[in-house]
Amino acid sequence: MSLLSVTGITKTFGGVMANREISFDVKPGELVGVIGPNGAGKSTLFDLITGFQRPDAGRVTFDGHDVTGWRPDRISHLGVGRTFQKLKPFAGMTALENVMVGAFQKTSDVAEARAAAMTALEQVGLGERAEAHARGLSTGQRKRLELARALATRPRLLLLDEVTGGVDQATVPGLIRLVRELHATGLALIVIEHNMRVIMEISERVVALQLGQVIADASPAEIVRDRRVIDAYLGETWRE
Ligand SMILES: Nc1ncnc2c1ncn2[C@@H]1O[C@H](COP(=O)(O)OP(=O)(O)O)[C@@H](O)[C@H]1O
Numbered sequence: 001m002s003l004l005s006v007t008g009i010t011k012t013f014g015g016v017m018a019n020r021e022i023s024f025d026v027k028p029g030e031l032v033g034v035i036g037p038n039g040a041g042k043s044t045l046f047d048l049i050t051g052f053q054r055p056d057a058g059r060v061t062f063d064g065h066d067v068t069g070w071r072p073d074r075i076s077h078l079g080v081g082r083t084f085q086k087l088k089p090f091a092g093m094t095a096l097e098n099v100m101v102g103a104f105q106k107t108s109d110v111a112e113a114r115a116a117a118m119t120a121l122e123q124v125g126l127g128e129r130a131e132a133h134a135r136g137l138s139t140g141q142r143k144r145l146e147l148a149r150a151l152a153t154r155p156r157l158l159l160l161d162e163v164t165g166g167v168d169q170a171t172v173p174g175l176i177r178l179v180r181e182l183h184a185t186g187l188a189l190i191v192i193e194h195n196m197r198v199i200m201e202i203s204e205r206v207v208a209l210q211l212g213q214v215i216a217d218a219s220p221a222e223i224v225r226d227r228r229v230i231d232a233y234l235g236e237t238w239r240e
């Protein structure tokens with residue numbers, strides 16, 4: 001049985017069809033990569049799954065619940081976590097306080113939220129920085145903070161929007177290791193990622209988008225040989 005089913009979701013902004021009849025499934029514990037050029041509709045897809053945008057048509061089902069049109073906090077509470085491509089931590093708040101915002105999705109008890117937030121910070125390797133203000137963290141640390149905030153909601157499915165985007169090359173392997181560790185705990189993940197090496201290394205399946213449409217849904221090995229994916233995104237320079 002699928003954990004997540006996306007069926008025919010469509011979203012138009014003005015004249016732009018950001019998502020066009022997108023359908024795919026994610027099984028419990030699966031790690032699915034999402035690739036595609038800028039503007040292909042990847043972040044919009046996350047917005048539609050997590051309730052930050054409402055689809056014009058189509059359906060999103062999570063764990064047997066039709067969550068289409070639900071508010072973000074309800075979907076989060078049911079077990080879908082996400083990170084945002086554009087980081088927006090509360091700069092004046094500490095790392096711990098930022099992550100507690102996520103933890104309050106699952107509890108209203110302050111001590112419990114604090115403990116859950118601390119666990120999430122330790123999980124991402126930021127335990128030592130719990131009392132640091134978010135504005136004092138490096139870009140890589142802010143990515144980890146965003147991940148901790150999402151983890152503190154205790155998701156069963158976690159959506160990561162370009163978690164390695166904009167961080168220096170030295171920081172990437174640590175973030176990848178972290179994603180693999182999370183996957184090893186049984187968490188299902190959908191990972192938007194531009195780095196094809198990373199996609200090839202971690203994904204069990206890859207969904208490729210172009211102009212809001214799914215152009216391929218296949219194993220990483222098949223994806224890099226797919227003519228449409230090569231033409232739309234990879235170009236001829238990609239070599240395994
Ligand atoms: N809130 C919005 N309002 C208007 N247009 C949007 C909005 N969100 C996304 N778009 C447009 O939808 C298209 C897909 O964007 P996006 O989902 O961010 O793509 P990606 O994440 O693949 O780069 C783009 O043309 C973008 O400008």
Ligand SMILES: [Mg+2]
Pocket residue numbers: 042043044085
């Ligand atoms: Mg995006």
